[in-house]
Amino acid sequence: MPGVQLTVAITGASGAVFGRELLRALEQDERVSRVHFVASENSLRVMAEELEISGRTDLLAKLIGAAPAKTIQHPDANIGASIASGSHPSHGMIILPCSMGTLASIANGLANSLIARAADVTLKERRPLILCVRETPFNRIHLRNMNLAAEAGAVIFPCIPAFYNKPIDSTEMARQFVYRVLAHFGLPEPGAYVWKANE
Numbered sequence: 428m429p430g431v432q433l434t435v436a437i438t439g440a441s442g443a444v445f446g447r448e449l450l451r452a453l454e455q456d457e458r459v460s461r462v463h464f465v466a467s468e469n470s471l472r473v474m475a476e477e478l479e480i481s482g483r484t485d486l487l488a489k490l491i492g493a494a495p496a497k498t499i500q501h502p503d504a505n506i507g508a509s510i511a512s513g514s515h516p517s518h519g520m521i522i523l524p525c526s527m528g529t530l531a532s533i534a535n536g537l538a539n540s541l542i543a544r545a546a547d548v549t550l551k552e553r554r555p556l557i558l559c560v561r562e563t564p565f566n567r568i569h570l571r572n573m574n575l576a577a578e579a580g581a582v583i584f585p586c587i588p589a590f591y592n593k594p595i596d597s598t599e600m601a602r603q604f605v606y607r608v609l610a611h612f613g614l615p616e617p618g619a620y621v622w623k624a625n626e
């Protein structure tokens with residue numbers, strides 16, 4: 428049986444570390460056979476700022492820390508990529524972090540980039556679409572667009588990490604957040620912190 432195939436996008440919201448940890452977790456997850464990755468043009472600016480990674484050359488290797496074994500990158504301008512079609516098999520899509528700009532495109536069906544088109548296709552095919560939105564505070568346009576996207580079937584999964592697991596640094600915080608996203612997607616990870624109440 429073929430493994431899980433999914434699409435991951437990183438957009439130009441703050442929180443590139445979350446996207447990096449997602450790609451790393453998926454590379455290590457043996458249940459996952461293929462990851463289609465798209466980085467928006469504006470995400471590169473944020474990655475340079477937050478991760479000190481510059482340029483598109485070897486971007487995946489720089490993010491993952493090794494040559495990718497199952498992840499392939501598509502240019503955001505390539506509207507003819509496989510993931511732009513509903514006929515392409517996919518188990519869903521995660522956008523982490525998701526900017527308010529990309530949220531607006533998706534919520535209003537613009538399909539004006541590969542990321543927005545792949546998300547549009549994910550919704551129309553009734554596959555899981557997880558939008559890890561990041562902005563603070565939200566204006567009413569952001570709130571309206573989140574509602575629109577949720578009504579169309581997307582899961583709004585804001586980049587709000589937990590603190591009860593006492594993360595020692597931002598990487599650990601991001602990793603545990605990613606594990607929550609993957610558990611929601613149906614891929615529980617062995618390293619995930621699970622709250623145990625005093626029963």
Ligand SMILES: Cc1cc2nc3c(=O)[nH]c(=O)nc-3n(C[C@H](O)[C@H](O)[C@H](O)COP(=O)(O)O)c2cc1C
Pocket residue numbers: 437438439440441467468469470472473476525526527528529530561562563
């Ligand atoms: C350092 C930096 C941090 C940013 N953080 C956010 C953010 O948290 N949320 C957001 O919606 N936009 C943020 N932006 C603005 C987006 O990058 C900008 O709106 C961009 O047009 C989004 O394009 P994209 O969705 O195609 O990546 C940030 C920009 C920079 C340079």
